[in-house]
Amino acid sequence: MIRSVLVDIEGVLCIGERPIARSLEALALLRQRGAGLRFVTNTTRRTRADIVRQLAAIGFDVALDEVVTGALAARRRIEAEGLRPCLLVHPGLLPDFAGIATDAPNAVVIGDAAEGFTYAAMNAAFRILIDAPGAPLLALANNRYFRAADGLSLDAGPYVAALEYASGARAEAMGKPAAAIFRAALDALKTMPQEALMVGDDLESDIGGARDAGLQTVLVRTGKYRASDESHPMVRADHVADDFHRAVVEVILPRLSS
Amino acid sequence: MIRSVLVDIEGVLCIGERPIARSLEALALLRQRGAGLRFVTNTTRRTRADIVRQLAAIGFDVALDEVVTGALAARRRIEAEGLRPCLLVHPGLLPDFAGIATDAPNAVVIGDAAEGFTYAAMNAAFRILIDAPGAPLLALANNRYFRAADGLSLDAGPYVAALEYASGARAEAMGKPAAAIFRAALDALKTMPQEALMVGDDLESDIGGARDAGLQTVLVRTGKYRASDESHPMVRADHVADDFHRAVVEVILPRLSS
Numbered sequence: 001m002i003r004s005v006l007v008d009i010e011g012v013l014c015i016g017e018r019p020i021a022r023s024l025e026a027l028a029l030l031r032q033r034g035a036g037l038r039f040v041t042n043t044t045r046r047t048r049a050d051i052v053r054q055l056a057a058i059g060f061d062v063a064l065d066e067v068v069t070g071a072l073a074a075r076r077r078i079e080a081e082g083l084r085p086c087l088l089v090h091p092g093l094l095p096d097f098a099g100i101a102t103d104a105p106n107a108v109v110i111g112d113a114a115e116g117f118t119y120a121a122m123n124a125a126f127r128i129l130i131d132a133p134g135a136p137l138l139a140l141a142n143n144r145y146f147r148a149a150d151g152l153s154l155d156a157g158p159y160v161a162a163l164e165y166a167s168g169a170r171a172e173a174m175g176k177p178a179a180a181i182f183r184a185a186l187d188a189l190k191t192m193p194q195e196a197l198m199v200g201d202d203l204e205s206d207i208g209g210a211r212d213a214g215l216q217t218v219l220v221r222t223g224k225y226r227a228s229d230e231s232h233p234m235v236r237a238d239h240v241a242d243d244f245h246r247a248v249v250e251v252i253l254p255r256l257s258s
Numbered sequence: 259m260i261r262s263v264l265v266d267i268e269g270v271l272c273i274g275e276r277p278i279a280r281s282l283e284a285l286a287l288l289r290q291r292g293a294g295l296r297f298v299t300n301t302t303r304r305t306r307a308d309i310v311r312q313l314a315a316i317g318f319d320v321a322l323d324e325v326v327t328g329a330l331a332a333r334r335r336i337e338a339e340g341l342r343p344c345l346l347v348h349p350g351l352l353p354d355f356a357g358i359a360t361d362a363p364n365a366v367v368i369g370d371a372a373e374g375f376t377y378a379a380m381n382a383a384f385r386i387l388i389d390a391p392g393a394p395l396l397a398l399a400n401n402r403y404f405r406a407a408d409g410l411s412l413d414a415g416p417y418v419a420a421l422e423y424a425s426g427a428r429a430e431a432m433g434k435p436a437a438a439i440f441r442a443a444l445d446a447l448k449t450m451p452q453e454a455l456m457v458g459d460d461l462e463s464d465i466g467g468a469r470d471a472g473l474q475t476v477l478v479r480t481g482k483y484r485a486s487d488e489s490h491p492m493v494r495a496d497h498v499a500d501d502f503h504r505a506v507v508e509v510i511l512p513r514l515s516s
Contacts, residue, residue, distance in 0.1 A: 117377045123411050130410055144424045153381050154424055161423035162416035166402045
């Protein structure tokens with residue numbers, strides 16, 4: 001039986017600024033039934049508050065506490081261990097780390113800092129890792145590159161690789177498919193993995209990651225879904241549904257424990 | 259029989275600004291006998307002209323043509339293939355690439371650019387590699403870090419790793435122990451590898467690299483030499499000598515073909 005549902009945003013609830021058909025209705029059904037809910041997304045430039053605003057603008061009423069990002073997973077880890085991170089992240093993400101002590105740093109959080117990836121900033125991060133072997137290197141993403149207005153541009157992954165090569169440290173991933181982000185969502189919901197279900201359109205990131213973390217999964221045939229995802233040799237979703245609404249009605253509601 | 263001798267500089271001819279005992283005399287002996295000579299060094303911030311001046315200041319009379327660096331090896335490759343490189347190198351090294359066309363780049367040369375490793379410069383290099391798969395990525399060094407005045411600082415290696423991770427390209431090393439630098443020296447001397455001998459104090463870089471390139475080798479017990487170098491499980495020098503003078507008198511002169 002399922003107590004809580006984790007939902008990817010882009011490609012499941014909406015495509016950019018357009019809600020996917022009946023996804024608003026599907027979400028309302030889950031709320032009516034009292035399911036625990038978290039929206040789990042791999043963004044490295046927008047705060048959780050930004051995401052709440054953008055969802056509200058297209059009709060989704062989501063609370064700040066319901067949005068789980070790699071930054072939140074990193075913040076939980078920082079708080080739990082009393083770490084003082086050097087924040088090599090995009091300026092747009094800094095509000096999500098408000099109130100965290102960053103003096104005398106003993107950890108590094110790395111995202112897609114873009115222009116913030118100066119030689120001085122990279123050296124500062126490197127020196128923490130080389131001076132204190134075992135200092136955590138928390139990676140909000142490992143993507144190789146993304147398409148910016150002026151062309152393909154380096155994402156966090158290459159700079160994570162640079163710090164790993166220089167220091168010998170191994171980065172710990174915070175975003176999907178890493179377990180840290182699913183754990184952050186489940187901890188907040190006080191739900192065991194086997195009582196939770198992840199809905200996503202990305203076979204590797206959403207489905208593979210959630211399965212590795214012990215959750216049940218539904219792959220939806222929207223967003224970046226491709227037919228070949230249903231015959232992948234390594235990753236197989238527990239369920240497949242045409243869209244989020246069908247996932248809720250056909251898969252989730254019949255299994256909801258509350 | 260040996261026609262040409264390749265000599266490492268730091269730790270073989272001198273320690274910083276102090277010539278090693280009798281190394282001036284040893285070099286004079288090689289010149290008297292007409293041996294082909296090249297000085298093969300892994301510098302990524304000083305031009306070959308800088309090196310000639312610094313050697314002259316401590317008594318070594320070395321011609322510009324006799325100095326072989328990773329930058330020279332890269333330049334030879336660029337000239338041979340008509341490449342137009344994006345030069346992500348230290349400003350101090352740029353004169354060694356004077357006259358090379360860099361418009362519409364189709365290759366990347368990467369050294370320890372230090373402050374020059376901006377996000378914009380890294381993106382420019384990345385776009386060349388991703389837009390033209392197979393575009394050469396020539397690495398002047400792969401070192402992880404070095405000690406700068408203000409602390410340990412990132413060398414070229416981490417940034418090479420970043421570009422490799424982002425683009426999928428594999429860097430080709432230009433400095434020792436890579437074959438490219440030995441080949442640049444041998445081509446200029448019109449000498450076959452088996453007729454050449456490398457003298458060095460660095461087991462991996464000088465001895466291992468030269469052996470892989472087919473040269474004979476002498477390890478000298480000066481500079482960074484350590485006793486354990488003589489029982490290394492993987493790399494073994496053909497000869498070992500107490501210093502450069504003993505290497506010349508005991509190993510090289512008896513085998514010199516001219």
